[in-house]
Amino acid sequence: MHRLAFSKADTAKFISHLDLMRTFQRAFLRAGIAIKHTEGFNPHAFVSIPLPLSVGFSSSCEVLECQVLNTPLEEVPQRMNAALPAGITVQRCYDGGRPVKELAYVNYIVTLEYETGAPFGAESAIQNLLSRPALVVEKRSKKAKSGKVEVDLIPLIARATVEEGRDTIAMDLVLKAQNPGLNPELLLTAIRANCPDAAPDYASIHRRAVLNPQFQPWA
Amino acid sequence: MNRTLEHILPRVQKPARYTGGEYNAVVKDRRKVDVRYALCFPDTYEIGMSNLGMRILYGVMNEMEGVWCERVFAPWGDMEEEMRREGILLYGLESGDSIADFDLIGFSLGYEMAYTNVLNMLDLAGLSLRSEERDSLTPIVVAGGTCAYNPEPLAPIVDLFVLGEGEEVSQEIIHLYRKAREECWSKEEFLAAAAQIGGVYVPSLYEVSYQADGTLAEVIPQEGAPAIVTKRIVQDFDKSYFPVKTIIPSTEIVHDRVMLEVFRGCIRGCRFCQAGYAYRPVRSRSPETLLRQGIEACKDSGYQEMTLSSLSTSDYRPLEHLCDGLLEWCEPNKVSLSLPSLRADNFSLGLMERVQHVRKSGLTFAPEAGTQRLRDAINKNVTEEDLLRSCRTAFSGGWSSVKLYFMLGLPTETDEDVLGIADLAEKVYKAWKEVTPNPKRGVNITVSTAWFVPKPHTAFQWEPQITMEEYLRRVKLLREHMRGRSIRYNWHDSQTSFLEAVLARGDRRVADVIETAWRDGAKFDAWSEYFDFDRWMAAFESCGVDPAFYANRSREKDERFPWDVTSVGVSKAFLWRERERAYEAVITPDCRVQCTGCGANKLHVGGKCDA
Numbered sequence A: 001m002h003r004l005a006f007s008k009a010d011t012a013k014f015i016s017h018l019d020l021m022r023t024f025q026r027a028f029l030r031a032g033i034a035i036k037h038t039e040g041f042n043p044h045a046f047v048s049i050p051l052p053l054s055v056g057f058s059s060s061c062e063v064l065e066c067q068v069l070n071t072p073l074e075e076v077p078q079r080m081n082a083a084l085p086a087g088i089t090v091q092r093c094y095d096g097g098r099p100v101k102e103l104a105y106v107n108y109i110v111t112l113e114y115e116t117g118a119p120f121g122a123e124s125a126i127q128n129l130l131s132r133p134a135l136v137v138e139k140r141s142k143k144a145k146s147g148k149v150e151v152d153l154i155p156l157i158a159r160a161t162v163e164e165g166r167d168t169i170a171m172d173l174v175l176k177a178q179n180p181g182l183n184p185e186l187l188l189t190a191i192r193a194n195c196p197d198a199a200p201d202y203a204s205i206h207r208r209a210v211l212n213p214q215f216q217p218w219a
Numbered sequence B: 001m002n003r004t005l006e007h008i009l010p011r012v013q014k015p016a017r018y019t020g021g022e023y024n025a026v027v028k029d030r031r032k033v034d035v036r037y038a039l040c041f042p043d044t045y046e047i048g049m050s051n052l053g054m055r056i057l058y059g060v061m062n063e064m065e066g067v068w069c070e071r072v073f074a075p076w077g078d079m080e081e082e083m084r085r086e087g088i089l090l091y092g093l094e095s096g097d098s099i100a101d102f103d104l105i106g107f108s109l110g111y112e113m114a115y116t117n118v119l120n121m122l123d124l125a126g127l128s129l130r131s132e133e134r135d136s137l138t139p140i141v142v143a144g145g146t147c148a149y150n151p152e153p154l155a156p157i158v159d160l161f162v163l164g165e166g167e168e169v170s171q172e173i174i175h176l177y178r179k180a181r182e183e184c185w186s187k188e189e190f191l192a193a194a195a196q197i198g199g200v201y202v203p204s205l206y207e208v209s210y211q212a213d214g215t216l217a218e219v220i221p222q223e224g225a226p227a228i229v230t231k232r233i234v235q236d237f238d239k240s241y242f243p244v245k246t247i248i249p250s251t252e253i254v255h256d257r258v259m260l261e262v263f264r265g266c267i268r269g270c271r272f273c274q275a276g277y278a279y280r281p282v283r284s285r286s287p288e289t290l291l292r293q294g295i296e297a298c299k300d301s302g303y304q305e306m307t308l309s310s311l312s313t314s315d316y317r318p319l320e321h322l323c324d325g326l327l328e329w330c331e332p333n334k335v336s337l338s339l340p341s342l343r344a345d346n347f348s349l350g351l352m353e354r355v356q357h358v359r360k361s362g363l364t365f366a367p368e369a370g371t372q373r374l375r376d377a378i379n380k381n382v383t384e385e386d387l388l389r390s391c392r393t394a395f396s397g398g399w400s401s402v403k404l405y406f407m408l409g410l411p412t413e414t415d416e417d418v419l420g421i422a423d424l425a426e427k428v429y430k431a432w433k434e435v436t437p438n439p440k441r442g443v444n445i446t447v448s449t450a451w452f453v454p455k456p457h458t459a460f461q462w463e464p465q466i467t468m469e470e471y472l473r474r475v476k477l478l479r480e481h482m483r484g485r486s487i488r489y490n491w492h493d494s495q496t497s498f499l500e501a502v503l504a505r506g507d508r509r510v511a512d513v514i515e516t517a518w519r520d521g522a523k524f525d526a527w528s529e530y531f532d533f534d535r536w537m538a539a540f541e542s543c544g545v546d547p548a549f550y551a552n553r554s555r556e557k558d559e560r561f562p563w564d565v566t567s568v569g570v571s572k573a574f575l576w577r578e579r580e581r582a583y584e585a586v587i588t589p590d591c592r593v594q595c596t597g598c599g600a601n602k603l604h605v606g607g608k609c610d611a
């Protein structure tokens, strides 16, 4: 199995996970790079993105898995970049890598923006919120009968630092990646619910790194 | 990316349609362009991006030195709300710049129900709606497409209409615009000069008066504008521009595949069909050209689906030859080929099997009418035998789903014709029972009826649309006679068809109604989520315009029509003759069998059709 490391930014942030898979399948064809197909009645190019990114997030550490058939791996980034839409850039293509189950944590930079400057006390309010022994929020769930489940966010947060800038508060977060993972949107929900004065006008979310259980880069 | 936009996009549905940045989107250096063109489609991104005409014009204009053409679609309601709240003006997808500062704003008008979106988009751009209220040379509001063949309902809004195929005339307009700017012409001077370009209709140059009975009295051209504007066609279609390299959306659109344009025009002459008359004469591309374009377009796009898109694809003479060639490349490259709009009369087993070899999609036939008499009256030269033979062929090949399309309310239709639809569906079912190799799997026969809308430039342009009560009575009659579990009956919503009938044959007075309806919130009228019939009826009422005058009135032979100022090349005398033949239920041979002198041959430089 091969992996493509790529980033997703700017206009491409708004391409959904499913559309992104389709975009890659077509881009491989445009680039003239053959990749392995699935078997079966309706064979299609096999691509997989182990950790889907929410629409609207940017990322510098995305990974796509596939099997490149006819192309030297070092040629793949350049040829793919010529075939991809703006904002998606393949940095490298490599063989193997660590198993997906070792993908344990994700490092996010969440920037809270305030039109009239960060409110007084917002930073410490958020700090306090994250240092609570438990922080339970309601989350939508397809499995639960009520359509909702309660989750405690604290055990899913490995590290968090909060830093105040001029008009922004930046959170540097290391969150559990899977089984279960924590989407930083839920933290924003918790902030809005528990410290409404610290609620931002807008938040941008960037995925900076994916990490293994030892907090080393996973690739 | 604009920061405000970045802030609102996470809050709207399907944000990818508002960002641009797709593969092959043309981004130019602002400093190196002197003409900015906003190519607008008054519907959603998904529909507009599926329109081949948009892609052709986008390519043609962006190939011009110094011209940057960008796409603009109608934002869905949630996005519109955010834009209005945040003060974001309608922008070009490529640059993100507000189109109010562009030089030309061109709308593609494919269906009347998009008219309110034209107004809404102008308003979202921060522009005045009426041509007379926009007094500077910049921007010029242009409109083209099928609806431009009756430009009058939008006459007070649009500065100039382009009739017919836009490849050449768009370039001529841009050249003239450059000259006008260099020489500091006023908008009026520019429009008067533009009216001299073939295919350009400038509504403000025509003085319109009405008779006491509400029909048109006189239309007097000013400043040397032509009394009749004849549409433009591309002379050498084989060599004309085709977008081999075209934008591939990053999100799913309606026709997400390579569309090959096999020919323009149609040899048939169905009497109800506006496209059939308006796109005459027939011109085709050679199989060699199409093969090259198809393969190149697949390679460049990464699409794995290709379709032949033309009015009546199976009339393309070398169709089998073309399909052979395409399949030879498609099969090993896992690209599926589909052929829409196959006619029942020449649907061949061989062709079907080869197309089906790659993928099996549902079959559709459009007999349009239930009895042979009525099919003769509308000149739809399909016999029951043809249809049943094609169905048998398909069913014995293992197909088990057929869609049949009909119209209700065609001129001369009787209850017998209506019931003929149920009979035909029943016969199709029997044909399936006789020949199917897998009777256990069952069959799906879907019958759909639309309410006939008489259109300008057709043999039925004089005809009334039947009333809504009558249409619903015929639907009910048919529904009561549709038998069997395997046959499903759908009928088209009547209220939009009525409005379509009014707008299609409307005159300048209808513009006030459109504006009133829009001010009252009308937009996306083709979408049931938005369409509100009562709002439109209220608009007619408050403008003192009677919709029945346009929809349900039978016209005199020599009535002057609002669209008579435009010509598609087919003469009014020919259309009247076709109307008379309809009432006699006499068919007219297609252009290939015999030229019947419609007049469209004169659009060719040599004056000769090659059907």
Ligand code: SF4
Pocket (backbone or CB within 6 Å): B280, B281, B282, B590, B591, B594, B595, B596, B597, B598, B599, B600, B601, B602, B609, B611
């Ligand atoms: S001039 Fe004759 S051949 Fe040409 S489009 Fe008209 S009827 Fe057909």
